[in-house]
Structures are given as structure tokens and as C-alpha cells.
Amino acid sequence: MRKKILVTHTLPGERIHALSELADVNVWLGPGLMPADSLREELAGCHGLVCLLTDQVSRELIEASPDLTFVSSMSVGVDHVDVSALNARGIPLGHTPGVLVETTADTAFALLLAAARRISEADCFVRQGAWRRENRWSPDFFTGKDVSGATLGVLGLGAIGQAVARRAAAFGMRVLAWNRSPREVPGVTAVSLEELLAESDFLSVHLALTDETRGLLGAGRIAAMKPGAVLVNTARGGIVDEHALAEALGQGQLYAAGIDVFEEEPVPADNPLLALPNVVLAPHIGSATAATRARMADMAANNAIAALNGEAMPHCFNPEVYRDRG
Secondary structure: OOEEEEEOOOOOOOHHHHHHHOEEEEEOOOOOOOOHHHHHHHHOOOOEEEEOOOOOEOHHHHHOOOOOOEEEEOOOOOOOEOHHHHHHHOOOEEOOOOOOHHHHHHHHHHHHHHHHOOHHHHHHHHHOOOOOHHHOOOOOOOOOOOOOOOEEEEEOOOHHHHHHHHHHHHOOOEEEEEOOOOOOOOOOEEOOHHHHHHHOOEEEEOOOOOOOOOOOEOHHHHHOOOOOOEEEEOOOHHHEOHHHHHHHHHOOOOOEEEEOOOOOOOOOOOOHHHHOOOEEEOOOOOOOOHHHHHHHHHHHHHHHHHHHOOOOOOOEOOOHHHHHOO
């Protein structure tokens, strides 16, 4: 009997088509993202799941899927998956590490530059017809914040944080960093979290969302940031207290922010960041290039193909499940 696989969205890349040679594949065709009730219903009787970061793979879903033998997520982070529930069943979880490093670093630096130079504000100014002959230029017309020669603080010195540091070096920036475990990187000065907050003209967040990092940048730490600093977050929304950030921006304590990720996605209409002109907003597009998304899909497919062939996933988040099998 052929195994059954559920894929929760149509995916780019080439390798996803190889799944149909090994199993019966059910692909959710929409409209939109797959609802939670449909996920539970369609996963019944399936041996494998290929999902997105928008799919909540909860303990309840896992326990309601007795035939499930693997999960492959087209994502780097896996905070949408109850990993402990998978471990209890010995189910491997595939993910896609490394593939979006340079693309996300590009996004972080784009947000940094846009926030510093008020690009979103200027764009709206022109589009709304506010740029007229009588105000076409003045010495303080849309003045922004210098990036070249400023101090960048990197919060989390993993692969993406290091890639952002490389870009900063090309701008002649002084680069400081704080990491949860000591890490030496050429051209980067390791400092305490307190020093990072106090000295950084720009602070870029590159941490995974865990119990330890959730709310790490709360009201107290945001207040401890250098006056006039710019905060950029392309990691996970739950790391930053958005209400405290909005208050600091509104009061002029911080100069600006560039935000690609939010605690709740999509962003609720009452999120205070939406009302501020000095915030550059993006809808979680850090890895959104066609080439990167295709590579992510191929990695997710390769993880699933390996599982179907009885092999260890090449990119397994919880490899201990293989050791526990003996």
C-alpha cells in the first residue's frame, strides 16, 4: 500500500514533484492558507506532512494523527510545531536551515537603510502630491540618520547576524554583538547585552524565538537603548514588545524602526506601530526571493523524500529521534 502525504500549499522548486513517485500526495490548493480544521481532517490517515510556518502542528494535531511518521516544514524556525510531542512519538521534523541567510540579511539591511533615511515617509510624501514647487527643497528637508560610520549592534550572532555584520563592515560601521553563547567573529566586538543596548545607533535582531528570548526586548530594555537609535527586527515578533516599542518611537526616545515580523501575523488593525510614520513595515518577507523560496521548497521535499525512503532527513531539527530508535 502506498503511503499518503499531505502538502499544505502548492510549492515552488523541482524536487516536490518527486514525492508523487514515492507516495500518494494530497496538495491543498486553497483558496488561501489551509485552515486548522482542514489540516486536521486532511491529515487523517497520512504518513507524512509537508507544511509551512503558518501551519500550527500542535500536540493535539499530532496525537490525532496516529499514522504520522514524519513532518517536513518549509521553514528555518519551528516554533509553529510542538517538537516535544513529535519527540514523544519518535517522529523526525525536517526544516530548511542556512538557505535564507543572505536573503534575510539583505532584508534586514534594506529595512535599516529605509528607516534611517525615511524612505517610506518620502515615498508617501511624493505619491500624495505633497511635494510642490514651494517646498521642493530646504536644508532640513527629509533629513535622516547617517548609516556610514555609525555603530551597529547585532542581537544574536548566528549565520544571519554574521551576514548582516559583513554588510555593515562595507558601510564602515563599527559592529558590536551579543550572543547567548560566546562567539568570536572577525570584525565584530562581543559585548554584554547592556553595552549593546547603550552603544548601538542601530540594533538588528537575529535570535530564534524560544522561552528564553520571548519578550527579551521589553519595556525596560527598550528604554535602555541609546537615545535616537533605530531598531530592526527580521527574526520573530515575540522577541520585541511592540507596545513598548511604539511608545518609545512615539515619544522620540527611538528614532525609527524597521519591522518585518510581528507577535501576531497578519498585524491587527489596532497595532500601535501602524499609526507611526517612523516605522518601515513589511509582511514577513525576509526570505522572499523566488530563488530562495525555491531552494527552501527543494530542501523540504528532500527531507520528505529521505523519510519516505527510510533514511535520515538531511536537515533534521530533532535528530535525537534517530538515536533513540537504536
